[in-house]
Amino acid sequence: MTSLRYVLERLLHAxxxxxxxxxxxxxxxxxxxxxxxxxxxxxRISDQExxxxxxxxxxxxxxxxxxxxxLRKAATGDLGTSIIQNxxxxxxxxxxxxxxxxxxxxxxVISVLLALPLASISxxxxxxxxxxxxxxxxxxxxxxxxxxxxxxLILGFGLWLGWFPIAGYGQDTAGHLHHMFLPGLTIALxxxxxxxxxxxxxxxxxxxxxxxxxxxxKGLSEWRILLKHVLRNAAIPAIxxxxxxxxxxxxxxxxxxxxxxxxxxxxxxVRSVGFRDYPVIQGLSxxxxxxxxxxxLLADLSYxxxxxxxxxx
Amino acid sequence: MARWQASATGPALxxxxxxxxxxxxxxxxxxxxxxxSLDILPGETLGIVGESGSGKSVLxxxxxRLLPSPPAFVRATxxxxxxxxxxxxxxxxxxxxRGQDIAMIFQNPMSSLNPVWPIGDQVAExxxxxxxxxxxxxxxxxxALLRRVGIPSPEKRIDDYPYQWSGGMMQRAVIAMxxxxxxxxxxxxxxxxxLDVTIQDQILALxxxxxRESAMALVLVSHDMGVIAETCDRIVVMYAGRIVELASTPQxxxxxxxxxxxxxxxxxxxxxxxxxxxSSIPGQPPDLAQLGIGCAFADxxxxxxxxxxxxxxxxxxxxxxxxxxCLYPDRVAALAMAET
Amino acid sequence: xASALPTARNGLFATIGxxxxxxxxxxxxxxxxxxxxxxxxxxxxxxxxxxxxxxxxAATLQPPGPAHLFGTDxxxxxxxxxxxxxxxxxxxxxxxxxxVPMSYGMLLGAYSGYIGGRVDAVVMRILDTAMAxxxxxxxxxxxxxxGPGVQNIYISVFLVAWTMYARLARAEMMxxxxxxxxTAARVLxxxxxxxxxxxxxxxxxxxxxxxxxxxxxxxxxxxSGLSFLGLGIQPPIPEWGAMISExxxxxxxxxxxxxxxxxxxxxxGTALSLIGDGLAQRLGERHHTLV
Numbered sequence: 001m002t003s004l005r006y007v008l009e010r011l012l013h014a015x016x017x018x019x020x021x022x023x024x025x026x027x028x029x030x031x032x033x034x035x036x037x038x039x040x041x042x043x044r045i046s047d048q049e050x051x052x053x054x055x056x057x058x059x060x061x062x063x064x065x066x067x068x069x070x071l072r073k074a075a076t077g078d079l080g081t082s083i084i085q086n087x088x089x090x091x092x093x094x095x096x097x098x099x100x101x102x103x104x105x106x107x108x109v110i111s112v113l114l115a116l117p118l119a120s121i122s123x124x125x126x127x128x129x130x131x132x133x134x135x136x137x138x139x140x141x142x143x144x145x146x147x148x149x150x151x152x153l154i155l156g157f158g159l160w161l162g163w164f165p166i167a168g169y170g171q172d173t174a175g176h177l178h179h180m181f182l183p184g185l186t187i188a189l190x191x192x193x194x195x196x197x198x199x200x201x202x203x204x205x206x207x208x209x210x211x212x213x214x215x216x217x218k219g220l221s222e223w224r225i226l227l228k229h230v231l232r233n234a235a236i237p238a239i240x241x242x243x244x245x246x247x248x249x250x251x252x253x254x255x256x257x258x259x260x261x262x263x264x265x266x267x268x269x270v271r272s273v274g275f276r277d278y279p280v281i282q283g284l285s286x287x288x289x290x291x292x293x294x295x296x297l298l299a300d301l302s303y304x305x306x307x308x309x310x311x312x313x
Numbered sequence: 314m315a316r317w318q319a320s321a322t323g324p325a326l327x328x329x330x331x332x333x334x335x336x337x338x339x340x341x342x343x344x345x346x347x348x349x350s351l352d353i354l355p356g357e358t359l360g361i362v363g364e365s366g367s368g369k370s371v372l373x374x375x376x377x378r379l380l381p382s383p384p385a386f387v388r389a390t391x392x393x394x395x396x397x398x399x400x401x402x403x404x405x406x407x408x409x410x411r412g413q414d415i416a417m418i419f420q421n422p423m424s425s426l427n428p429v430w431p432i433g434d435q436v437a438e439x440x441x442x443x444x445x446x447x448x449x450x451x452x453x454x455x456x457a458l459l460r461r462v463g464i465p466s467p468e469k470r471i472d473d474y475p476y477q478w479s480g481g482m483m484q485r486a487v488i489a490m491x492x493x494x495x496x497x498x499x500x501x502x503x504x505x506x507x508l509d510v511t512i513q514d515q516i517l518a519l520x521x522x523x524x525r526e527s528a529m530a531l532v533l534v535s536h537d538m539g540v541i542a543e544t545c546d547r548i549v550v551m552y553a554g555r556i557v558e559l560a561s562t563p564q565x566x567x568x569x570x571x572x573x574x575x576x577x578x579x580x581x582x583x584x585x586x587x588x589x590x591x592s593s594i595p596g597q598p599p600d601l602a603q604l605g606i607g608c609a610f611a612d613x614x615x616x617x618x619x620x621x622x623x624x625x626x627x628x629x630x631x632x633x634x635x636x637x638x639c640l641y642p643d644r645v646a647a648l649a650m651a652e653t
Numbered sequence: 654x655a656s657a658l659p660t661a662r663n664g665l666f667a668t669i670g671x672x673x674x675x676x677x678x679x680x681x682x683x684x685x686x687x688x689x690x691x692x693x694x695x696x697x698x699x700x701x702x703x704x705x706x707x708x709x710x711a712a713t714l715q716p717p718g719p720a721h722l723f724g725t726d727x728x729x730x731x732x733x734x735x736x737x738x739x740x741x742x743x744x745x746x747x748x749x750x751x752x753v754p755m756s757y758g759m760l761l762g763a764y765s766g767y768i769g770g771r772v773d774a775v776v777m778r779i780l781d782t783a784m785a786x787x788x789x790x791x792x793x794x795x796x797x798x799x800g801p802g803v804q805n806i807y808i809s810v811f812l813v814a815w816t817m818y819a820r821l822a823r824a825e826m827m828x829x830x831x832x833x834x835x836t837a838a839r840v841l842x843x844x845x846x847x848x849x850x851x852x853x854x855x856x857x858x859x860x861x862x863x864x865x866x867x868x869x870x871x872x873x874x875x876x877s878g879l880s881f882l883g884l885g886i887q888p889p890i891p892e893w894g895a896m897i898s899e900x901x902x903x904x905x906x907x908x909x910x911x912x913x914x915x916x917x918x919x920x921x922g923t924a925l926s927l928i929g930d931g932l933a934q935r936l937g938e939r940h941h942t943l944v
Contacts, residue, residue, distance in 0.1 A: 020782030032798050136923075139930070142867075143922020145874050147881045148897050148915035155904050210424035216379055217419075218439050218490065219412025221405075232429050251789030255878050269790065270882050273797040285794050289785045307429045308474045 003304060006311055010300045014293050021289040022074065026067050029278050040083055040276050053083065079283035084275050089283040093265060097287075099169045100264035102176050103253050104291075106184030107191065108242065111249075114192040116238070119199035120226065123207060135200075138193035146252050150186040150259035157182060167261035183260045187252040194248065195241055202237035206230050235306050243299035246292050325352035325393075326530050327376070327415075327498055332389040334368070334375050334554075343601045345371040345385075347554040350628075353498065353530050358521070360545030360562075361534045362577060364598050368554040369534045370420075373500040377417055378407055394498075412443040416491035420503040422484035426475040432486050433459070433471030439493040458489040463519060481512035485519065492523065498530045505540070517544060538577040542566070547634075550574045553599050553609035556628055560635040568646045570637035572614045575649055608638070616644050680931025686924035690917075694740035703731035705738040705891045714907045723913040726896075727903055732910065735891035736917050742892050743873050743921075746803065750810040750872040751865050758815030759854070759861050762822030767830055767849050776819065783816040792875065793884065801884045806876065817868065818861050825857040859936040866929025870922040877918060893918050 032039065037050050037059075054060045057080075058069065073080070079089040122134045158166035170179040206212070207230065215225050254266030261267070265284055272280040303310045334346035346368045353359055361369045374380050375387050378399065392399040399410065411417075419425050426435055436458060437451040446454060452471070459467035462485040475483060484504065491499055501520060505513035521544060524531045535541050541548055548565050550558040550573060558571040569575045576594035596613035607622035608614070614621070621640060628638045639645060673681070693700055702722075709729035717724040723732035765776040783791070795809035829835060830853070838848045877894025879885030886892035888899060893914045900910025 016778060017781045017785050020778055021785050024782060024786075028794060028798060135930070136927075139923050139926035140919060142926060143870055143874075143919045145877055145881075145894065145897065145915060145918050147878060147894070148911065148918065151897070151901055151904055151911050152915070155908060159905060209427075210419055210421055211427040213379060214419060214425045214487070214490075215427075215438075217377060217411055217417040219408040219410070219443060219494070220438065221408060224442075228430075229427050233427065236429075247784065247787040250787035254787070254789050254793070255882065258882060269793060270884075273793055273884065276797065278797075281794055281797050285786065285790055288787055288790045292785050292787060309428055309476050 003311065006304060007301060010297060014297050017293055018290070021286065021293070022071060023067075025282055025286045025289070026070050027063075029282050030063065032278065036276075036278050037083070040278060057081070074286065079286065080279040082277050082280050084277045085280070089279050092268065092280060093283055093287055096263055096265045096268045099262050100253060100257065100266060102169070102180050103183055103187070103257060103262060103264060104249060106177070106180040107187030107249055107253060107256075110181075110184045110188035111191040111195055112238070112242065114188055115195035115199055116231075118192070119196045119203055119234075120230075122196065122200045123203035124226075126204060134196065138196050141189050142193040144189060146186050146190050147255050147259050149189050150183070150256055153182045153186060154260070169262055169264075179262075183253075183256045183262060186256050186259070187249060190252050191245065191249055194245055195238070198241045199234060199238055202241075203230065203234045206233045209233075232306060236303060239299045239302055239306070243296050246295045250288055250291065326355045326395065327353040328391070328393040329372075329376065330390040330392070332372070332375060332387070332392065334371050334380065335386045336384045337386060338384055341602045344604070345554050345601065346375060349556055351549060351556065351559065353532060355497070356524075356528045356530055357547060358524065358531045358533060358545045360541035360548045361532060361551060362536065362538050362541045362548060363551035364536055366553075366598055366601065367551040369536075369551055370502050371554075372551075373417060373502050373532065373534060376500065377411055377415060379417075409443060412439045413494040414496055415498045415500065416494060416496040417500040417502065418484075418487050418491050418504050421507045422487050423475075423480055423507065425487045426483055428475050431472045431474055432478065432483075433473075436486060436490045436493060439490065443494055454493075455489075458492055459486065461492070461523070462486070462489045463515075464489075480508050481516065484508060484512075484516055488516075488519065488523070492527075495527070496529055498532070499524070500532045500534070502534045503536070504533070506535070506537075513540075539581045542581065550577065553604060554601060555609065555638065556636075557610065557638045558636065559628070560632075560637075564632065564635050568632070568635075569649050570631045570635065570642035570645055571610075571639045572616055572645050572648075573610050575645055576613075578649075579652075608640075616641055616648075677931045677934050679927045680935065683924045683927025683929075683931060686920060687928060690740055690921055690924065691744070693737045694744055697734075697737040697741060701731075701734035701737045703734040705730065705735040706889060707731075714903065714910075716907070717909055717913070724907065724909040726900065726910045727907070732896070732913050735896060736893070736914050739891040739893045739896060739914065740917070740921075742886065742890065743876060743894075743918075746806065746876045747869050747873045749807065750814065750876070751869045754811055754814035755818045755861055755865055755868070758818030759822040759858065761815065762819035762824075763826045763849055763854055763857055765819065766823035766826030767845070767853060769827075773823075776823070780816050780820055780823075783813060784820075788813065789875065789878070792879070793882075796879070796884050801879075801887070803886060806879060806885060810872070810875070814868070814872075817864070821860055821864060822857050825860055826853055829853050829856050863929055863933045863936060866925050866932065869925050873918060873922060 029036065035050070037053050038045065041050075058066065061069075070080075077090055079093070081087070082089055082092060085092060118134050118138075122131045125131050154166045157163045164182045165179050166182070168179055170176045212225060212229060215229050220228075253264070254269060256262070257264040257266035258270055265287065269281065269284045272284065329352075330350050332346055332349045333344065336343045336345055349368075349372060361372065363369050371380070371385075375385075375389075376392060376399065378387070380387060387400075389400050394410065394414065399407065402410065426432060433452065433455050437446075437455045440446045440451040440454050441448075444451075456467045456471055459471065464470055464482060464485055470478075478486065488504075499520075504520065505516050508516060517540065520531060520533070523529075533541060533545055542562060542565070545562055547559070547561050549556055550565075550571065552573050558565070558569070558574045560570070565574060566578070569578060573594070580594070594613055599609050599612065605622060606625055608617070608626045611617040611621040616639075618640070626638050626640055628636045631637050631642045637645075676684070707730060709725070711729065712721070712725050713727055713729040715721050715725040715729075721731050721733065723736060725731055726735075761776065765773045786794075791813050792806075792809045795812060796805055799805040799808060826849075835848060835852060838852050843852075873893075876885055877892065877897065880887075880892050880894035881898040883898075886895050888895055896914040897911045897918075900907070900912075900914075903910050
């Protein structure tokens with residue numbers, strides 16, 4: 001199998017999922033009990049005005065036609081209009097897009113930077129005290145509510161020590177990094193234990209493999225074995241674990257944005273739910289799902305670089 | 314402890330003296346190598362034969378200090394290689410010995426190569442590391458090595474990944490990797506067991522040919538007495554972590570001095586035999602955690618007497634270069650005579 | 654068990670004693686902590702020193718001390734008492750949101766994995782789609798449609814959480830299906846339902862039980878997180894997440910209002926994880942990751 005064919009195959013695999021996502025996102029809103037326009041406007045609207053909005057948004061047409069229309073528009077980047085904020089949904093989301101991406105990236109990076117050495121130590125010193133310590137610490141970290149640990153980090157590093165800003169997003173790249181450290185760390189404290197647990201298992205598998213003993217018999221040092229023969233082999237499960245858990249990363253980010261008052265998509269989602277701004281909720285859930293799908297696709301593609309075996313089948 | 318030397322011709326390349334390997338676990342301790350002593354001569358082919366669990370592979374790994382501790386605890390009076398005691402080398406010195414002086418190849422070629430790196434890269438690793446070769450130089454040397462082990466058009470295959478090769482080809486690559494450091498001793502732990510029967514002979518022939526070319530000593534570990542008998546100058550028979558017999562190949566065939574050896578000889582299929590005598594040894598290999606003080610083979614032995622179980626049976630000389638750990642070597646020899 | 658035992662009661666105690674002695678340290682410690690928390694929750698009316706709703710304006714923002722173990726909040730309510738009553742709410746919601754979806758998710762996954770074919774393809778599409786949404790986002794979207802509140806949290810979790818168990822059971826069942834004992838049952842002409850329920854499911858269930866401990870933790874975090882966002886349990890009900898949320902405006906003057914309920918969440922979650930770890934060792938499962 002060639003690399004190109006592998007890429008196309010992966011893309012093709014993502015299509016039905018994308019279709020399922022749009023079906024859910026479109027039809028879920030139809031399930032709102034009562035009249036969504038009236039709910040959104042909190043009753044401060046006359047019958048004629050409701051009728052006019054229906055006409056304008058094309059909501060009096062058959063559902064299937066509306067869905068196809070939704071798909072067609074979504075494909076061109078048009079996610080409808082927020083009646084409450086009187087602005088295109090795409091514009092509203094785009095304003096909040098990059099802060100969220102920064103947060104997701106810093107959360108993922110800090111998680112991996114924490115998880116990789118901890119999982120290595122845990123696997124190398126299996127069932128010794130360092131391993132037990134890391135595993136129990138992982139259970140404690142996993143049990144910590146992100147919003148709670150976020151508050152404590154704000155209190156400790158933000159208010160008492162004053163090392164990091166406690167809210168906002170910063171102006172330039174350095175500012176973003178500075179602002180994103182505490183929120184990213186908050187996500188990592190929840191996500192890293194999940195990564196450590198599965199990385200440890202896959203590293204144990206790699207360490208038990210014959211080629212590790214062969215490498216020792218070749219006279220390689222333990223460091224070289226770790227860097228050359230363990231890490232690359234463990235990278236595949238690491239990528240998988242990170243990709244599979246992207247949903248938890250995003251979930252954590254939604255709460256963390258709220259705690260740290262970050263102007264991101266998670267904050268927008270929570271606020272839109274408060275206003276019952278359905279077009280925005282619809283658009284955001286679609287964007288979040290697409291992020292997950294894209295990350296999984298990128299993971300699939302990165303396997304190709306790390307392990308040529310995926311081209312075998 | 315007595316030392317057993319095959320002949321008086323020069324000093325041994327490797328001299329193991331009183332090696333003990335113990336595995337300590339929650340379920341109890343197991344002595345996997347029980348006071349082993351043996352010499353390996355320069356350029357010879359030594360066969361180590363025994364059932365699985367008899368300690369053959371553990372011996373090879375103990376010599377190269379590859380056993381993880383815990384659970385393995387290794388001690389020895391000395392393991393002399395070329396005037397140096399391997400047991401007393403520091404880790405960096407030991408790594409140089411592993412890459413250059415003593416090489417080892419393992420049972421399963423399919424899992425001996427790291428699936429995520431090109432084969433050539435892995436073969437070149439010892440060259441780059443121990444010989445300090447530059448990338449281009451190492452590549453040329455790797456191609457030469459792969460050609461030497463019989464890989465056709467190696468310059469085209471050097472960048473292949475392991476999944477693209479067959480088991481037999483991978484074992485050739487593993488052998489090339491072991492040859493890279495130009496070792497004087499190669500330990501081959503069941504090198505053909507995982508391969509198809511037709512490939513087995515090719516790999517054995519390759520090993521012997523390479524050995525002749527380079528005058529290195531070869532230790533061939535196998536559970537198959539037939540393979541060992543065909544290829545080796547001398548044979549060490551192991552049972553339950555101990556050496557039970559040690560002799561030259563002709564001696565083993567003409568005058569086996571241990572009943573377990575006799576059992577192994579009976580298990581070799583022979584085309585020239587008048588009647589089929591293929592047989593297996595009755596009973597099961599013993600549980601190493603439950604060994605008594607006497608001969609471990611006594612429970613499966615037709616010649617066993619109460620004395621066999623009463624005290625440890627030491628390896629004793631029964632002829633020039635021939636030692637046995639049986640109290641009744643003459644009776645074994647008589648039994649063997651009666652059968653032929 | 655020896656027949657010489659004097660009474661059945663003794664026998665039972667001896668059996669339980671032997672069982673507990675065979676547990677791993679993680680299982681023992683986790684069970685002990687969980688036992689204490691459960692005791693506090695069940696007997697909250699007797700254990701709690703104060704009424705969880707009683708507002709004592711003479712004793713607002715009191716730091717932890719002998720009179721108020723965990724201190725008091727801005728309305729003078731005793732945080733320790735509120736945490737005890739909160740355990741009733743959080744554990745109950747956690748239990749229901751974990752084990753109701755587990756029951757039908759596991760069944761569906763087992764059937765789908767066993768039958769295969771078109772049924773399995775449809776189930777797989779649904780699972781793939783559900784997995785494409787971040788769990789919390791999906792719950793929030795459904796809550797946005799249904800409106801906040803405990804009832805709707807149940808409904809939204811029931812709609813979503815089964816997918817994780819279905820995926821787990823499906824994967825295990827596809828492995829089990831090829832094993833000899835299932836083939837034997839098929840050859841004997843057992844009906845499909847019987848094979849799945851009597852032969853397949855008992856072998857599939859272990860991984861779900863181990864995973865359910867992590868899921869329990871996640872669900873407690875979910876409920877408290879939703880309350881923190883204002884989408885879950887509404888004040889003044891003493892729910893842990895809502896309490897942490899209430900304290901966040903006083904974090905500088907009175908750190909304990911948010912911190913103390915958080916500690917109890919961490920303690921509960923750690924205890925559940927310890928039990929999960931112990932069960933994983935005991936049931937001979939590889940420790941399942943949290944997906």
